[in-house]
Amino acid sequence: xxxxxxxxxxxxxxxxxxxxxxxxxxxxxxxxxxxxxxxxxxxxxxxxxxxxxxxxxxxxxxxxxxxxxxxxxxxxxxxxxxxxxxxxxxxxxxxxxxxxxxxxxxxxxxxxxxxxxxxxxxxxxxxxxxxxxxxxxxxxxxxxxxxxxxxxxxxxxxxxxxxxxxxxxxxxxxxxxxxxxxxxxxxxxxxxxxxxxx
Numbered sequence: 001x002x003x004x005x006x007x008x009x010x011x012x013x014x015x016x017x018x019x020x021x022x023x024x025x026x027x028x029x030x031x032x033x034x035x036x037x038x039x040x041x042x043x044x045x046x047x048x049x050x051x052x053x054x055x056x057x058x059x060x061x062x063x064x065x066x067x068x069x070x071x072x073x074x075x076x077x078x079x080x081x082x083x084x085x086x087x088x089x090x091x092x093x094x095x096x097x098x099x100x101x102x103x104x105x106x107x108x109x110x111x112x113x114x115x116x117x118x119x120x121x122x123x124x125x126x127x128x129x130x131x132x133x134x135x136x137x138x139x140x141x142x143x144x145x146x147x148x149x150x151x152x153x154x155x156x157x158x159x160x161x162x163x164x165x166x167x168x169x170x171x172x173x174x175x176x177x178x179x180x181x182x183x184x185x186x187x188x189x190x191x192x193x194x195x196x197x198x
Contacts, residue, residue, distance in 0.1 A: 001030055001031065001032065002026075002029055002030070002031035002032075002176060002194055003031060003032045003033075003034070003176070004022070004026060004031055004032070004033045004034070004174055004175070004176055004190075005034050005036055005166065005174070005175040005176075006022060006033050006034065006035050006036060006172065006173075006174055007036045007038060007159075007163050007166075007168045007171055007172065007173040007174075007175070008035065008036065008037055008038070008111060008171050008172050008173075009037060009038060009039070009040040009089055009093060009171050010037065010089055010092040010093050010096060010111065010114040010115065010118070010125060011040065011085065011086065011087070011089040011092075011118065011125070012040060012115070012171045012172065013067055013078065013115070013119050014070075014171065014172055014183060014184050015111065015115055015171055015172045015184070016076065016078070016112065016115025016116065016118070016119045016120075017067075017070050017071060017074050017076055017078070017115075017184050018112075018172050018184035018187065019074055019076060019112060019184075020108055020109070020112055021184070021187050022108065022172075022174065022187060022190075023108040025187060025190060025191045025194065028191075028194075029191075029194040029195070031176075031194060033107075033108070034100075035096055035097075035100050035107050035108075035111060036159045036162065036163065037093035037094075037096045037097055037156060037159060038093070038156065038159040038160045038163050038171075039089070039090070039093075039156070039160055040089075040170070040171050042160055043160060043163055043164070043168065043169065043170070043171070044169075044170070046160070046164050047164065047168075047169035047170075048169070049169060049170065064080050067080055068080065070184070070185070074184075076116075076120065077120045078119050078120060079119060079120065079122060082118055082119055082122055083122050083124075084118065084122065084123065084124035084125070084126070085118055085119070087118075087124055087125060087126040088126040089125075089126070090126075090153075090156065091125075091126050091128070091131055091145070092114045092125040092126065092131055092134075093152075093156055094145060094148075094149060094152035094153060094156060095110070095114075095131050095134075095135060095144070095145035095152070096110055096111055096114070097148065097151070097152040097155045097156060097159075098144050098145045098147065098148025098149070098151065098152045099135060099138070099140045099144050099145070099148075101148055101151065101152075102140065102141070102144045102148065104139065104140055104141065104144075105135070105138045105139030105140035106138050106139050107138070109137070109138040109139070110134060110135065110138035110140065113134040113137050113138050114134055117130055117134055131145055132145075166180075167180055168180070169182070170182050170183070172184055174186070174187075174190050176190065176193060176194070179193055181193075
């Protein structure tokens with residue numbers, strides 16, 4: 001059985017634009033998924049990336065065009081300048097870690113729910129009320145993040161180290177064995193790889 005390590009942050013518009021395609025691909029191939037939330041800003045700094053604020057204006061403009069195009073392509077609404085972005089990503093990422101450990105709801109729906117809340121609904125995913133609401137919508141007890149807070153904080157830090165060791169340098173990032181796929185626009189390649197066509 002194939003296994004996919006999925007490195008992500010709840011704040012990424014590209015994680016949001018992946019929708020639930022990874023889960024659909026995994027289901028078709030009988031593959032398992034391990035969701036690995038991390039601090040993407042720290043990952044960029046560790047692996048030679050450039051923070052958005054420090055990028056040349058032409059790169060910033062291209063990013064907005066690409067987000068608009070990818071949003072239309074995916075059929076997912078996206079606010080190019082959401083009112084609560086950037087925000088503190090740690091609380092929602094902790095919630096994903098705690099929820100996955102609890103194992104009672106749909107982790108993929110939870111990740112997508114945080115992305116939708118930030119990028120389509122104009123909500124602050126650092127706020128406790130928003131986190132609890134998204135947890136409930138994905139089938140989790142809203143208190144799961146509170147109960148798993150310390151474990152989640154430790155795991156969040158170790159996930160960054162695991163990502164660097166695995167050769168991950170951005171999000172979303174999918175690893176299957178030795179094969180690495182960066183970006184939601186590589187999901188078709190991941191699908192083909194699991195089909196033994198790539």
